[in-house]
Amino acid sequence: MRMLLFLLSLLLTPMSWAQATPPLIDALATDDYAAKEQALTSLTETGDPSIVPALKALEGGTLYRRLADDKVVIGREDGDSITLTDPLSGAVLGTEPAGNLELIRVNNRLRRAIGASLGALTLRSPDAAVRQTAADAVFVSRDASALPLLDAALADEKDAKVKRSLEQARAAILLGDETLSTVGKLSAIATIADKGGQAALALLNPLTGSEDAAVAKAATEAVRLIENKLAWAAAAQNIIYGLSLGSVLLLAAIGLAVTFGVMGVINMAHGEMVMLGAYTTYVVQEMIRTHAPGLFDWSLLIALPLAFIVAGGVGILIERGIIRFLYGRPLETLLATWGLSLVLQQAVRSIFGPTNMEVGNPTWMAGAFQVGEVTITYGRMWIFLFGLMAFAALMLLLRRTPLGLQMRAVTQNRAMARAMGIRTARVDALTFGLGSGIAGLAGVALSQIDNVSPNLGQGYIIDSFMIVIFGGVGNLWGTLVGAMSLGIVNKLLEPMAGAVLGKILVLVGIILFIQARPRGLFALKGRAIEH
Amino acid sequence: MKSGILLPGLDRAGLLFGAVALGLAILIPVLNLAVPADSAFHVPPHVVALMGKYLCYALLALSVDLVWGYCGILSLGHGAFFALGGYAMGMYLMRQIGPRGMYGHPILPDFMVFLNWQELPWYWLGFDQFWFAALMVLVVPGLLAGLLGWLAFRSRVTGVYLSIITQAMTFALLLAFFRNDMGFGGNNGLTDFKDILGASIQADGTRSALFAASAIALALGFFLCRWIVRSKLGRVLIAIRDAESRTRFLGYRVEHYKLLVFVTSACMAGVAGALYVPQVGIINPGEFSPANSIEAVIWVAVGGRGTLIGSVIGAVLVNFGKTLLTNALPEIWLFALGSLFIAVTLFLPRGIVGLWTGYWTRRREKQAASITTQPVTEGQ
Numbered sequence: 001m002r003m004l005l006f007l008l009s010l011l012l013t014p015m016s017w018a019q020a021t022p023p024l025i026d027a028l029a030t031d032d033y034a035a036k037e038q039a040l041t042s043l044t045e046t047g048d049p050s051i052v053p054a055l056k057a058l059e060g061g062t063l064y065r066r067l068a069d070d071k072v073v074i075g076r077e078d079g080d081s082i083t084l085t086d087p088l089s090g091a092v093l094g095t096e097p098a099g100n101l102e103l104i105r106v107n108n109r110l111r112r113a114i115g116a117s118l119g120a121l122t123l124r125s126p127d128a129a130v131r132q133t134a135a136d137a138v139f140v141s142r143d144a145s146a147l148p149l150l151d152a153a154l155a156d157e158k159d160a161k162v163k164r165s166l167e168q169a170r171a172a173i174l175l176g177d178e179t180l181s182t183v184g185k186l187s188a189i190a191t192i193a194d195k196g197g198q199a200a201l202a203l204l205n206p207l208t209g210s211e212d213a214a215v216a217k218a219a220t221e222a223v224r225l226i227e228n229k230l231a232w233a234a235a236a237q238n239i240i241y242g243l244s245l246g247s248v249l250l251l252a253a254i255g256l257a258v259t260f261g262v263m264g265v266i267n268m269a270h271g272e273m274v275m276l277g278a279y280t281t282y283v284v285q286e287m288i289r290t291h292a293p294g295l296f297d298w299s300l301l302i303a304l305p306l307a308f309i310v311a312g313g314v315g316i317l318i319e320r321g322i323i324r325f326l327y328g329r330p331l332e333t334l335l336a337t338w339g340l341s342l343v344l345q346q347a348v349r350s351i352f353g354p355t356n357m358e359v360g361n362p363t364w365m366a367g368a369f370q371v372g373e374v375t376i377t378y379g380r381m382w383i384f385l386f387g388l389m390a391f392a393a394l395m396l397l398l399r400r401t402p403l404g405l406q407m408r409a410v411t412q413n414r415a416m417a418r419a420m421g422i423r424t425a426r427v428d429a430l431t432f433g434l435g436s437g438i439a440g441l442a443g444v445a446l447s448q449i450d451n452v453s454p455n456l457g458q459g460y461i462i463d464s465f466m467i468v469i470f471g472g473v474g475n476l477w478g479t480l481v482g483a484m485s486l487g488i489v490n491k492l493l494e495p496m497a498g499a500v501l502g503k504i505l506v507l508v509g510i511i512l513f514i515q516a517r518p519r520g521l522f523a524l525k526g527r528a529i530e531h
Numbered sequence: 532m533k534s535g536i537l538l539p540g541l542d543r544a545g546l547l548f549g550a551v552a553l554g555l556a557i558l559i560p561v562l563n564l565a566v567p568a569d570s571a572f573h574v575p576p577h578v579v580a581l582m583g584k585y586l587c588y589a590l591l592a593l594s595v596d597l598v599w600g601y602c603g604i605l606s607l608g609h610g611a612f613f614a615l616g617g618y619a620m621g622m623y624l625m626r627q628i629g630p631r632g633m634y635g636h637p638i639l640p641d642f643m644v645f646l647n648w649q650e651l652p653w654y655w656l657g658f659d660q661f662w663f664a665a666l667m668v669l670v671v672p673g674l675l676a677g678l679l680g681w682l683a684f685r686s687r688v689t690g691v692y693l694s695i696i697t698q699a700m701t702f703a704l705l706l707a708f709f710r711n712d713m714g715f716g717g718n719n720g721l722t723d724f725k726d727i728l729g730a731s732i733q734a735d736g737t738r739s740a741l742f743a744a745s746a747i748a749l750a751l752g753f754f755l756c757r758w759i760v761r762s763k764l765g766r767v768l769i770a771i772r773d774a775e776s777r778t779r780f781l782g783y784r785v786e787h788y789k790l791l792v793f794v795t796s797a798c799m800a801g802v803a804g805a806l807y808v809p810q811v812g813i814i815n816p817g818e819f820s821p822a823n824s825i826e827a828v829i830w831v832a833v834g835g836r837g838t839l840i841g842s843v844i845g846a847v848l849v850n851f852g853k854t855l856l857t858n859a860l861p862e863i864w865l866f867a868l869g870s871l872f873i874a875v876t877l878f879l880p881r882g883i884v885g886l887w888t889g890y891w892t893r894r895r896e897k898q899a900a901s902i903t904t905q906p907v908t909e910g911q
Contacts, residue, residue: 335872339876511682
């Protein structure tokens, strides 16, 4: 009944907007929720955008009644007292102790009404982005009372994108009207189908069972179209997730591709090198927090070289201390480095404790952006780019520098390389240090998305080995392709089979794949039968 | 020949081992049951269970040694066969609980009632019969090993590649058994067992009987391995270990030999798991963790790879050390275990038994040299 009156009053008022007056706002200062709603309705009827701050304050619980004169004010807590501003003009009214004010409370019903009012009122904001949000809000609320405001906004709208959104919102409201003609419904369906997304789907789904055959058919068709689009968007999102997971795996695996692929050393403590890199990041951030908080955004860039040095240094120590005595005995190397991984884990656990460490994200890693229907977080994007950069740098090092040349020479023919004057022992140590250092870099990246705990490396070691073997031992490109395809397959399987089952399927798939191609995807051509 | 078992000295020691194991099987239960509790010779029940556990680990180590020490297959997934055998036994024990569970359901185990399952999944059928469960203890690990081995050996996946594949296998099983909808109790595994073959599992008599069964199983496993490695088959296995391609070129079907010994070993590991579960009273997915499998490998390495007796000694010694250390200084245990891995591979490649035989060989050589005063060629 009130709605009808409201529509009637809107029809009767001339289309110039009324001025909201202080008495209208002060009517909100009552304990009766029905009266509050009434006051809200009359406020919305004015269509005056200047009441938006007041409504927002009401919604956010910062709208107060001043006990002295029953005036409604917006308050901002300022220590013990509250700074007051006028709800309409925004003028500062001084401060009052909290005891002199009473909060104007809202219930859920009122909150919904406020949302709808805000949506309708901001339709004519000078800011296009605000108008866009308002149009989307109306589309979801489908509040018929907003229709006149919507029509008026549509008439004035210049921005094509906002205009389309307004039309879609209008169609959504019209569809709710049972008495709408078939033609009207069909055009509304077409407008909404154009919008797409879950909200449109929720609107159109009930109509597929409509008694009107033409409407039902159009709705079914529209639903199919939207679902198709959503499925593509979901697949694209999954591929993005997959690439992101793949880049994480790539970072963990390329270090291994150097030690295992190039040198043929099975380093089961590789995961612990990753872990050391992550703990280096933690220590760097702690130092920055206590000594130079302003540098926090630079913490990762500072941690990168340090993590490389720490993990690489430990790697060189391992090579000099243990692995060089075990060349040519891969199974023994495997056992010794496994033992080493236990020692490193327990050492870190003894020093830092068994709990997860808090590693923060710098501001440039936080947040996300939207490409079409697909959301990409900045953190994932940077890790993806970082993975590719690390890969490219390693490639350059191996292909274009004297050290890389020596590494490849020692790999191919140790005795001949020695005869040519290459100090093979030194090259071995440096190669192992390089692989470990890259693992340390991976640790810096992983500290941003995974829990930094002594077990961090354990989660990646089996995956990393799988990738190196899958891609073909001794082939860095194979590692890149292996990591990315593993990441994508994992993420595509996840929605179908669940995370754990998906991972199991991938593992079983690789085990079967190795049967078919024991030397991996990109096998090095050669005639060696056995080492 | 590298293998110490072919030395006449250890041959006698081998027979001695069988006698000791059977002697233990009789002695410990007697000391537990017949000797009064206040006597100095009384063995308390928890020690019986602990020693039974060691013997199960020893059988697992024996199975690892059979494939690694004699055929050069370093399996990092034997813990999976052990755990599968354990789960088969656990399923039998679960079915024996019957209506005595917390929810009192006549057939369904507690965790299935908890998950709102209406009927027993098909793969639980038959496990109320002991003979069926006992058969599955052998069949399930054997089948898995057969499948994996057939695929891997056929395409000549060897060395570290095989090791990593077996590790991935046990890792995949670990993940799978953690899932509730697999129907194996998920995270908590199978526990709260009541009785086995009609006898209460908590009773001292049952514990002693299980200990005796473990000792006998270990002795049987030992003689089976001994028989294998001393037969012509064993010679071929050692040939494969030392020069696989050459053996193949000599006309042996290497993959058949490997498959046979791999499956046999997996069945042994399954039996070890089946005897382990009633003695510790629980089986959960943690048993599948890759760390467990690799720990079994280090027992063998400590004792002496390629000597059957060594794997048993290694398993018992390392686990005894673990029990002592984890009670006294839990922080130190992982340091100790990790250092053990490194030290054994660097300084003790032939393990404790290798040290022993090496000592005797050198002594004999010295004696021979002092008698004849002529250089002796290195015959080992």
